Amino acid sequence: MELSGLKRLKDGIKSKLSGLLSKLFKKKRNLKLGIYGPTNAGKTTLANRISMDFLGEEVGSVSSIPHETREVTMKENVTLKKGGKELTINLVDTPGIATKIDFEEFIKKGLDQETAKKRAKEATQGVIEAIKWLDKMDIVLAVMDARKNPYTQVNITILGNLEARKIPVILVANKIDLRSANVQRIKKMFPQYEVIGISARAGKNMDELYEKIFEVSK
Amino acid sequence: MTPQKKDINIAFLPFERLDNMSFEERVKYIISIVKQNKILVIDGGLNPEEEGELISETMRNIGDEFTGIELGSINLDESEKKGFVEGLRRAAFHILTGRRRGLTIIGPARIVKDIKRNPDNLNILMK
Secondary structure: OOOHHHHHHHHHHHHHHHHHHHHHHHOOEEEEEEEEOOOOOHHHHHHHHHHHHHHHHOOOOOOOOOOOOOOEEEEEEEEEEEEOEEEEEEEEOOEEEOOOOOHHHHHHHHOHHHHHHHHHHHHHHHHHHHHHHHHHOEEOOOOOOOOOOOHHHHHHHHHHHHHHHHHHHHHHHHEEOOOOOOOOHHHHOOOOEEEOEOOOOOOHHHHHHHHOOOOOOH | OOOOOOOOEEEEEEEEEOOOOOOOHHHHHHHHHHOOOOOOEEEEOOOOOHHHHHHHHHHHHHOOOOOEEEEEEEHHHHHHHOHHHHHHHHHHHHHHHHHEEEEEEEOOOEEEEEEEEEEEEEEEOOO
C-alpha cells in the first residue's frame, strides 16, 4: 500500500513537472490570420499582397471567374514588420462563401461542361471547408467589394459567426481604386466594426491595414 | 406586356415546429423543403451558427438540379442584444415560449433571384 502511494505521488510530481516544463519551453504558436468574404471580393489578391509585401511570394492565383480559390491555403511564418514592430502570422486564404453554386454559370464564363461541373463540385467543398476553418482563426479580415451592397446575408452570416466565436475582425473594404467604391456605405451598415478601405490590387492604404492588424493582435 | 404566370409555392412554418429538433435535424429539414422548390417562410430568426450550417448543408446537396439557396434572416434576438440582463430576459422568453423573434425566408436559387435585406425587412426578387 505504502509503495503504491509513493508511486502515485512520484507519478503526480513527474506529471506536474512535465506540464510546467512544457509550458515554459513551449514555442508560442503563430496567430492565424484568416481572410474571409464572398466570392470575387479580392481575398486572394489581398493574401497575395500581404505575402508579397513580407515574404516575396504569392499565395494563389486570381481570376474573374468566381470560385477560383476552392481550397483553404495557408502561408506559414509570414512576418509583418512595421515601425520596429514585428508579428509572425500564418496567413490563411479561404474560398469565397456562397449560398448557391450553379455549374451553368461557369459555362457562361466559357468553361466546358465537364470542367464547369468539376469546378462547381470543388467549390461546394471549398465553402464547407472555409466554414469549418472559422474555429481555427485568431483574427479575421472580412473582405468586401466596396462597390457592392455590403448588407448581404453572406456578409451578415460571416460576421455573426465571428462574433459568436469571439474572433476579432477587421472589415476590409477592397477595390477603393475603382470609381464606384463606397467605403462610407460599409461603415454606415456596420458601425460596430473597424473598417479599412484598401486596394489590394494597387497596394493602396495597406499600411493602415497593417497598423490595424498589429493593434488587434495585441 | 402581360407578365408570365408562374406557380409559386410558399410554405409557412412556425418556429415551434423546428424547436424540438436538433441543430442538424433542423437544417436538414429546412433544406428538404427548399429542395421541393418551395419558398420557406419561418416566423423566427436563425442564429449565425445555424446560418453557417445551413450554408454547409446546402453545399452538400448541390447538384445539377439543386443549385443552392437564397437566404434572408432577421434575428431580433441577436441584433438587439442589450447586455446581460436583456440577454437573460430574451433567454427566459425563449425557454418559456419556445419562440424566437424574427423572420427567415429561404428559397431555391433556381426560382429566387435574390433576397435583399434591409435592416428591418426582407424583399424577395423572383427570377
